[in-house]
Amino acid sequence: REQGEEAAGGAPQRGSYETDPLRPESLVVASAEPFNAEPPVEALVETVVTPVRHFFVRNHSPVPHFSPVEAAGGARYSLTVDGAVERPTLFHAVGDLVARFPVVTTVAALQCAGNRRTEMAEVRPVRGLPWKAGAVGNAQWRGVRLRDVLLAAGVPAVGDAASAELHVALEGWDGIKEHGFQQGYGSSIPLAKALSTEVGGEVILAFEMNGEPLTPDHGAPLRVVVPGYIGARSVKWVKRITVQPEVSSNFYMQRDYKLFPANIGWDEVGQYWDRASPIQEMNVQCVICRVDPAARTQILGDPRASRSRTPVRVCGYALAGGGRLIERVDVSSDHGQTWTYATLVQKHRFGWCLWMATVDAEPPCQLVARAFDESSNTQPEHMASIWNLRGVLGNAWHRVTLPATSSL
Amino acid sequence: REQGEEAAGGAPQRGSYETDPLRPESLVVASAEPFNAEPPVEALVETVVTPVRHFFVRNHSPVPHFSPVEAAGGARYSLTVDGAVERPTLFHAVGDLVARFPVVTTVAALQCAGNRRTEMAEVRPVRGLPWKAGAVGNAQWRGVRLRDVLLAAGVPAVGDAASAELHVALEGWDGIKEHGFQQGYGSSIPLAKALSTEVGGEVILAFEMNGEPLTPDHGAPLRVVVPGYIGARSVKWVKRITVQPEVSSNFYMQRDYKLFPANIGWDEVGQYWDRASPIQEMNVQCVICRVDPAARTQILGDPRASRSRTPVRVCGYALAGGGRLIERVDVSSDHGQTWTYATLVQKHRFGWCLWMATVDAEPPCQLVARAFDESSNTQPEHMASIWNLRGVLGNAWHRVTLPATSSL
The missing domain is CATH 3.90.420.10 (Oxidoreductase, molybdopterin-binding domain)
Structure with a gap:
């Protein structure tokens, strides 16, 4: 227990x-x-x-x-x-x-x-x-x-x-x-x-x-x-x-x-x-929920269009506390070196915000997502920096691993 | 220019x-x-x-x-x-x-x-x-x-x-x-x-x-x-x-x-x-402004009271956007492995919050400070993850280096 x-x-x-x-x-x-x-x-x-x-x-x-x-x-x-x-x-x-x-x-x-x-x-x-x-x-x-x-x-x-x-x-x-x-x-x-x-x-x-x-x-x-x-x-x-x-x-x-x-x-x-004060408003949160194969839109002569790169569609949710809007969701397949803007399905104060993005991935790799709210606050990179004994408010960048044998 | x-x-x-x-x-x-x-x-x-x-x-x-x-x-x-x-x-x-x-x-x-x-x-x-x-x-x-x-x-x-x-x-x-x-x-x-x-x-x-x-x-x-x-x-x-x-x-x-x-x-x-939306509310911010020698309160037989450890008094400011209070300021001399609670001089919505903390330091070392606001949002660990071309809203953990020859 x-x-x-x-x-x-x-x-x-x-x-x-x-x-x-x-x-x-x-x-x-x-x-x-x-x-x-x-x-x-x-x-x-x-x-x-x-x-x-x-x-x-x-x-x-x-x-x-x-x-x-x-x-x-x-x-x-x-x-x-x-x-x-x-x-x-x-x-x-x-x-x-x-x-x-x-x-x-x-x-x-x-x-x-x-x-x-x-x-x-x-x-x-x-x-x-x-x-x-x-x-x-x-x-x-x-x-x-x-x-x-x-x-x-x-x-x-x-x-x-x-x-x-x-x-x-x-x-x-x-x-x-x-x-x-x-x-x-x-x-x-x-x-x-x-x-x-x-x-x-x-x-x-x-x-x-x-x-x-x-x-x-x-x-x-x-x-x-x-x-x-x-x-x-x-x-x-x-x-x-x-x-x-x-x-x-x-x-x-x-x-x-x-x-x-x-x-x-x-x-x-x-x-x-x-x-410590009782926690009331939530902090900024963002999670990857699905990763699916995306339509391949190959650009002729694009050197990035190699066989090893697979376009994937990434979907998830984001939310912020206190009715603040989600301003932006970023998705990365290179550990945050470069980010792709996600499309926000809707912006809604006090509700969550679903989002989707299409990114190039080279399995095996890790997909990362993070959000910014309208106060420009964002999420910490790793759970280690916000670890706490009850494990609450874990809102580090969310990471999903695509294995080399990924069916994508 | x-x-x-x-x-x-x-x-x-x-x-x-x-x-x-x-x-x-x-x-x-x-x-x-x-x-x-x-x-x-x-x-x-x-x-x-x-x-x-x-x-x-x-x-x-x-x-x-x-x-x-x-x-x-x-x-x-x-x-x-x-x-x-x-x-x-x-x-x-x-x-x-x-x-x-x-x-x-x-x-x-x-x-x-x-x-x-x-x-x-x-x-x-x-x-x-x-x-x-x-x-x-x-x-x-x-x-x-x-x-x-x-x-x-x-x-x-x-x-x-x-x-x-x-x-x-x-x-x-x-x-x-x-x-x-x-x-x-x-x-x-x-x-x-x-x-x-x-x-x-x-x-x-x-x-x-x-x-x-x-x-x-x-x-x-x-x-x-x-x-x-x-x-x-x-x-x-x-x-x-x-x-x-x-x-x-x-x-x-x-x-x-x-x-x-x-x-x-x-x-x-x-x-x-x-x-991108125009930035309006500020994100969470915290800065170390002064580091001074602190009174040495040696505890008899305390193994930590070695000559190389110097108690220092660290002071700074913290503030959050949208009138949110600063809930906590943490100071670390070991890169965030352990944190000392700072004393908040005053909590004031829309004003800033001055703070001070006494920590043990072993120069050469780095002091780090970070804040949480009452929405439990905090600062990113490094500027790299929030770098932007105009250099705005830089609110990573603030770090101050104490050199080995520190007069402290």
Whole structure:
């Protein structure tokens, strides 16, 4: 269990996985209990909106089981809004929210902070689920704005001095047993983000994903979607929303999902947890998902058109945090000496950006991709320089090896 | 003149440098006409707010010379606000603005996109002023909000569909002759940025710097300050502000201050200019400014306390674009194998962050520093991977060599 996410987070609740839902076979399982799974990366570039059957699942516990009536065996769903609000509110059902607030639709990418952990673990072992590069997806979310719910409850508006330093704690119905007590998975976000009116960046309490009701694995009946932040902040099965002066004390805000230099190990990290801020916005990310033979467009007399060079079509995804656009994706077959511009399929704030490029390759060789966002930030060349003990935010240049015997 | 900024921007106007102001001797001159100069980096860590005598100067032309009356030899200053506004407005003096709009004060760092160009040029020559790491400063600006001026002129408010795709073009009174025509230095920013209400991120029309009237070199009588963006967008001696549907057509938005991969040279760039967006927000930056002997706190029996190890105190600056906070600065004396946390002197959105760290060094050796911002973006390890023909946005890990004969 050394490699399991639980190694850092304590043992999950036992005994109720029998009510977990059936899962699509289209996902590769990283851990069965709790259920964590990702699609093969090839599936991610098929469509801009990732189908639910290809959307990664990240659970910390058994899936909460809700019943319309208590006798049916599950808890009854409800959502509490409380803390520093004038009118604490209890919603008995998602329908109560739909009746009171406008329903909106937005497209946003969610990415687990541990995406690409297996690549970082090649430098030196890390603790956490062995994610490849598929712990990310781009979905259409339908729900109500957290902003509207908070303003109705009487929270200080943005610009109000009282709101500047407030946070919104989010807690789920899942029960995680750790360190002797049980709590729901939790996070918090700054109130300013919760009240954001930025197009595409509004925080949503979602009940539909890609036009269908949320599935239990994705947080039914209601989950939070925080566009531009690591997936860990988008709490599923949301139970309680609390406006408060401090960052959430939940384990996953205080003792996980933080970054440290490579020389901070598990023996030293105890004195450094409080020094690091919880990760919120994602860093720049870019991954090669497919490499296919490309049409050979030989130029007469072009000395580069030798038999050993094979034009290949490379496809992948790129995304940036905080709603920043991807400005450019570069692909190289010579270790970054020369780069080919990829064509960006679409630019979309808070969603991901699929891309494709045609490059000449001479197998055996390595293909490399990297992205720049609109702040001109880019990715580090190697995982070694950003290695951290939990293996989070691994965003080094993505490399795919084409073997000499490549069927390309 | 190959190394001059003009190589890319055409020859500057000749003949009127005789009215340029006297300059402090505290700056190192990178070019005399037009005047461009930076402080020694050691000066930058003396105070959080950079004194004017140590604030870099970046001019593209002779300094515009204004007179209170036309007979006195200079133009009379005025500011025009026009374009997609209901009430185009002509302000005849800065006093007209002060009389109509609230005066505010903010601290913001400005950094030339070419800062640290000499380091990038060590990889391969680039065109541009030979800036070391001093083309950056942190000042207190006093003026009126561009937002207030635009709203008074009747611009569509944020959230209005009409405003989403608008830009605000900024043009200066300086006259730059290039490609056969003469124009003021110009830039544009998205209307959404011009109307921003983000604390510290509001765009200012400034008439004071550090509590004193703006000097001619810094844009007197009125300049734009765009916090979080590269300095190139903060137009000095501002003459005209135009709300328009497209990005400014000014040379410095279209044919300069853009990023390209290293394999795009001057022979190829012609077909790529329109493909790249103008650089706006800065990327993550961090520079070592001073290395001094530190008090030796020998621990009895500590095997590391050998004579060859010298504790040194390292100081520098760090900053990020878009108002993102610096989360962490790391310093290493072993090429990034192990890192020491720096103490951040202050965290300030849109301003820079001074820092200091005490590390053990064994001269001859190299000290390295890097920063992470709150989006977990960091700097590339080497300039080679981000080399570009104009030498802009060089933000690789900053390295300082301590020679064996170091007086430390």
